[in-house]
Amino acid sequence: MRKKIITSAFSNLYTDQRIEKVCKTLHENGYQIELIGNDWGGASEMKRPYSFSRISLISKSLKTAYFEFNWKLYKELKNKADKHTILHANDIDALLPNYLIAKKLNIPLIFDSHEIFSEMPAIQGKMSQKMWRYLEKKVLPKLKFMITASGSYAQWFKEKYNIDPVVVQNSPRRMSFSIDIPENKPKIFLYQGAINPFRGIDKAILAMHHLDHVIFKIAGDGPRRKEYEDLVVKESLQQKVQFLGKLMPEELRKVTLTADVGMSIEENGGDSYLYSLPNKVLDCIQARVPLIMADLPEMQNIKRQFDVGEIIKDHQPGNIAEAINKVLNRGRKNYQDELEKASEVLCWENEEVKLLEVFQKASQ
Structure with a gap:
């Protein structure tokens, strides 16, 4: 051996x-x-x-x-x-x-x-x-x-x-907990991961023009951070978008648990992105947070098995906002049964x- x-x-x-x-x-x-x-x-x-x-x-x-x-x-x-x-x-x-x-x-x-x-x-x-x-x-x-x-x-x-x-x-490892879902006012929309191109972050920022009483929190760092910070200023969205920087895994988990909706809306920037199953999808599922997801094969596959969120029609900011509103209007509590089932399988x-x-x- x-x-x-x-x-x-x-x-x-x-x-x-x-x-x-x-x-x-x-x-x-x-x-x-x-x-x-x-x-x-x-x-x-x-x-x-x-x-x-x-x-x-x-x-x-x-x-x-x-x-x-x-x-x-x-x-x-x-x-x-x-x-x-x-x-x-x-x-x-x-x-x-x-x-x-x-x-x-x-x-x-x-x-x-x-x-x-x-x-x-x-x-x-x-x-x-x-x-x-x-x-x-x-x-x-x-x-x-x-x-x-x-x-x-x-x-x-x-x-x-x-x-x-x-x-x-x-x-992630299976998280078993009795979740106390915070009644966030405003609601929290979360991106976690590297601030790289083709992640849909810039489009999600522009989607904030179409959303009221929602804060977009971006947890992570990367080569596009400065560009996206400048975009927030240019679009006068400083009150709606927050950059949290790179967080240690335990700190990130705490932030994820407070979110009302997560996001994984990667764009098709080549086969590596087209066929990926991003960590953030699995992390949100373990934290029992519903998501908006890209119309890509692995995320379609999860959506077919478990109703853990919404697939966006495309990357137009208005359609991203529509998917976010759909999740928020339904409410995080009403996704819990499906998120629980998914968390038992995807661990x-x-x-x-x-x-x-x-x-x-x-x-x-």
Whole structure:
């Protein structure tokens, strides 16, 4: 039985909830975990019940940081891996060194693709997209073990590279509580997550022109924050829109619990967004908060199973406002039965069973 797992990711580790949940599950089930990330974007103090380290990067640009990280990760894995090790690479920007060491030592590699990295909006039409696509094409068909975060992602990888990933959704742990729904006046409309393009945030800001007695709270940070703050000022919506900044997971959970309606209205900025099941959908469901959602496959699938909110017609601000009003008029209390059912199915306790089966097979 292989009991040692080296998990690696191009991440500062602190805010990556998927990696935290995966490592905790494996640790609690008797595996010896060594987690390797990096200090790109800072290295906040962190406590974990297993071993972890961050590779120090001197690169000033993300492009060179990827190369530096992969080279240094290769050397780390070469020193730390042995015949009793399972390698666990998170996303394609950590895959190559893991693949090379796994091949060299003839040990198992499990690849966890959190998204379709080569189809992310930020790299559309760039040289980096060609590079990641080339790596996918060369390595993915040769992998024995792969997991990914949505059924639509799994289907995409199967059609493209003839590999059949196990779906392990990034669901939160089950939250059991007696909810005391606050009677918010004004009502709270919440976005949580990175402030990136194609998230529908700018359209949701403009939707506030069509809403009364509603405050739009934006919890998160990212490259578009300044642009969206300027948009709020330009549209004279300062009284209706609040930027909360980046919150620690426990603080974010407290904010989520106070919301009357959440949002996940990603735009189709490429296949990675088209086929995603965003964390914020699953987080709101566990907090028993109804949502407005984009008309995309994974969110349609949830809506078909559970009446946890409304699908927007399109990204016109008026139609976004219409969906928000529909949820608010029905009221958070009247979504609770369906949210409760969804929370029992879409929780980490169900996902970790599939995760452990993959690692058990790799241990043989």
